[in-house]
Amino acid sequence: xxxSATTRFGMLHGTALGEGSVSVHQYLGVPFAEPPRRFADPxxxxxxxxGGVRLAMxxxxxxxxxxxxxxxxxxxxxxxxxxxxxxxxxxxxxxxxLFFVHGGDFLSGxxxxxxxxxxxxxxxxxxxxxxxxxxxxxxxxLSEGRANWGLKDQRSALRWVRSNIAAFGGDPRRLCIFxxxxxxxxxxxxxxxxxxxxxxxxALMESGSPIATPAGAAEELAADFFRHSGCGEAQRRGGxxxxxxxxxxPIARLWRAASAATAPPPGGGFLDQRTFASVVDGVEVPAxxxxxxxxxxxxxxALLGGTNTDEGSGFVLPAVKRPxxxxxxxxxxxxxxxxxxxxxxxxxxVLAVYPPxxxxxxxxxxxxxxxxxxxxxxxxDDTSEPVDWGVTHGSEVPFVFERGSWIDSGNTSFxxxxxxxxxxxxxxxxxxxxxxxxxxPAAWPAYRNGSEAQLVLSIREDATAPPPFRVEVPPRAxxxxxxxxxxxxxxxxxxxxxxx
Numbered sequence: 001x002x003x004s005a006t007t008r009f010g011m012l013h014g015t016a017l018g019e020g021s022v023s024v025h026q027y028l029g030v031p032f033a034e035p036p037r038r039f040a041d042p043x044x045x046x047x048x049x050x051g052g053v054r055l056a057m058x059x060x061x062x063x064x065x066x067x068x069x070x071x072x073x074x075x076x077x078x079x080x081x082x083x084x085x086x087x088x089x090x091x092x093x094x095x096x097x098l099f100f101v102h103g104g105d106f107l108s109g110x111x112x113x114x115x116x117x118x119x120x121x122x123x124x125x126x127x128x129x130x131x132x133x134x135x136x137x138x139x140x141x142l143s144e145g146r147a148n149w150g151l152k153d154q155r156s157a158l159r160w161v162r163s164n165i166a167a168f169g170g171d172p173r174r175l176c177i178f179x180x181x182x183x184x185x186x187x188x189x190x191x192x193x194x195x196x197x198x199x200x201x202x203a204l205m206e207s208g209s210p211i212a213t214p215a216g217a218a219e220e221l222a223a224d225f226f227r228h229s230g231c232g233e234a235q236r237r238g239g240x241x242x243x244x245x246x247x248x249x250p251i252a253r254l255w256r257a258a259s260a261a262t263a264p265p266p267g268g269g270f271l272d273q274r275t276f277a278s279v280v281d282g283v284e285v286p287a288x289x290x291x292x293x294x295x296x297x298x299x300x301x302a303l304l305g306g307t308n309t310d311e312g313s314g315f316v317l318p319a320v321k322r323p324x325x326x327x328x329x330x331x332x333x334x335x336x337x338x339x340x341x342x343x344x345x346x347x348x349x350v351l352a353v354y355p356p357x358x359x360x361x362x363x364x365x366x367x368x369x370x371x372x373x374x375x376x377x378x379x380x381d382d383t384s385e386p387v388d389w390g391v392t393h394g395s396e397v398p399f400v401f402e403r404g405s406w407i408d409s410g411n412t413s414f415x416x417x418x419x420x421x422x423x424x425x426x427x428x429x430x431x432x433x434x435x436x437x438x439x440x441p442a443a444w445p446a447y448r449n450g451s452e453a454q455l456v457l458s459i460r461e462d463a464t465a466p467p468p469f470r471v472e473v474p475p476r477a478x479x480x481x482x483x484x485x486x487x488x489x490x491x492x493x494x495x496x497x498x499x500x
Contacts, residue, residue: 003027003089007164010049012056016089019121025168026117027085029060032160033153035079036133038247039142041149042081042156059084059112063134064251066108074255078137083130083157084111086120087168094171096433099161099200100129101154103181103208103394106277107135118402122423123430126170130157132186136225136258139276141218142243145283151193152284154186158199176202176433180397182277184208184305189278189285191299192292202436204429205305206400207393210289211278218279221261229257298368302436306373306454310390370447371438374472375399376458377421396457399425417459424469425457445471 001016003025014027033042060082067073088095100116102109111129120127131153132138138150162172177200179187187203188210190196213221226235230253231245246254262274280288292298375396399422402414414422428438438444444455453471 005085005087005167007167009045009047010052010054012049012054014056014085017117019117022121023089024117024121025085025087025089027056027087027168028112029058029082030054030056030085031060031081032083032130032157033081036081036149036153038078038137039140039146039149039243042153044156044159059110060131062110062112063131064137064255065104065110065134072256072259074252078133078251080110080131080133081153081156082111083128083160084116085165085168086116086127087170088120088124088126089169091124091169094166094174095124095126095169096174096430097126097128097161097165097170097172097176098429098433099158099175099177100127101132101177101179101183101186102129103179103183104134105275106139106150106182107275109134109182114401115403116401119400119426119430122402123426125430125433126165126168128157128161128165130154132157136254136261136276139278140225140258141213141215141222141279141281145281147218147279147281148189148284151186151189151278155190155193155196155199158190158196162199173201174434175200176204176429178204178206178429179208180206180400181208181393185211185278189289191301191303192289192297193284195284197299200301202302202304202432203299204432205303206396207307207311209305210293212285212289213277213279214288215280215282217274218281221274221276224261225257228260229254300368302368302432303370304373304432304438305370306375306457308375308391308393308395310392369436371432371444372447372454374454374456376456377418396425398422400429402426421457421459439469443469 003014003016005012005014005025005027012027012030014025017024017026031045033045034047036042061077061080062075063080064074064076064078067075098116098119100111100114102111102114111131114129116127116129119125132150133153134150138153139148141147158175158177161170161175165172165175177187177190179185184205185208187205188208189212190200191203192210223232223235226232226242226246229246229249231242231249234241234245249257258276262276264273278285280286286292287295376391377399378391378395399418402419402422428444432438439455445453447453453473456470456472
């Protein structure tokens with residue numbers, strides 16, 4: 001069956017899906033910006049649809065990214081700025097909106113991977129997922145203020161949603177931006193960016209915090225990218241020469257150049273591999289995120305954030321197919337911890353508690369509600385892995401979207417107890433979008449400085465009633481205090497050096 005919605009640009013024809021007793025209207029491959037010019041800000045979509053109508057029944061092209069099969073090839077297109085909408089129908093009242101930013105290390109992924117029909121149907125919420133430019137095309141730092149194209153793409157999609165979501169039954173005044181991993185880090189950067197003010201009323205971060213590559217490191221990576229792309233001489237000439245060179249280069253050459261620039265140096269291993277990601281560019285991200293948070297730059301919106309119990313295990317050499325020496329393991333952990341000697345520290349403990357806390361502290365001090373959670377239920381599709389990573393990075397994603405698997409095949413492998421947990425999480429996310437409060441205060445108390453309660457999301461295998469959530473105080477609060485004191489010492493030392 002078909003579905004239709006009349007936007008500012010004309011009518012979209014989508015697909016009507018049945019999710020139980022609820023009909024969901026699905027619109028795929030909706031353009032929110034013009035085909036982007038390489039290394040330029042996105043231009044919001046403004047043209048009427050040809051003939052006043054556009055088909056929205058197939059996903060748009062994914063952005064340029066690695067192929068899913070073995071090898072060093074790429075897939076996708078530079079013409080990739082599309083979003084997808086799932087809306088319950090019919091709707092007699094405006095519904096809250098969940099706007100999802102996908103993860104993937106700023107290198108891979110797409111909004112079309114996250115079928116949101118069940119989330120929309122069960123919880124009466126409009127769900128939007130979006131693409132954004134990836135890798136060097138989305139995150140290379142060309143110069144001061146010329147970077148973070150992927151972040152700007154996300155903002156362009158948010159503007160489209162604010163202007164058009166009412167056509168799908170959504171309420172633009174109740175829009176919650178949420179993301180996972182790199183998507184959550186992007187959400188955090190939108191919280192710190194004045195250019196994103198007023199585009200959303202709540203923010204939800206799954207396993208991510210505000211991060212940005214320092215300007216110096218980003219410039220070094222960009223210089224290697226220019227050199228491998230054949231634009232090194234153009235960079236030395238200055239002005240617009242390097243931009244002209246990059247825009248004239250075939251996309252295959254740029255892909256090879258980006259792969260070469262991010263590869264480990266001779267004699268190094270994958271531990272030394274670099275990545276194109278959000279950067280301190282002086283404009284979009286004017287300073288390091290932890291400095292911006294400390295200065296009170298965070299938007300005045302409700303926050304919800306959390307991590308998974310074994311968050312760090314997914315970063316401890318998941319690509320290794322052979323036994324790893326203790327020395328190599330120690331080297332990797334030391335790089336993740338700034339080479340500090342913390343022999344008894346558990347990386348998962350630090351990662352599972354620390355990321356959301358500075359933002360929650362800042363939000364709380366400014367009168368904003370903030371909520372923290374810890375996800376403690378292993379995803380069932382992890383059983384194919386040769387190593388038990390536990391409740392690792394991304395384990396919560398199938399539960400949020402009630403799909404039963406990262407790669408949606410249309411089937412689910414949830415047990416009845418797991419489905420109860422999935423339904424409960426989706427309901428809390430939708431409630432947070434609707435009223436900036438995921439559960440009644442007695443069930444999930446808001447975060448308070450000095451009383452750092454968080455909700456634990458897990459189940460018993462024999463559960464037949466709604467999952468028994470419990471509130472806990474993170475056992476590693478002292479370690480969080482240490483990291484915050486360390487950051488303060490780093491800032492103080494840098495200020496002293498700059499003043500000398």
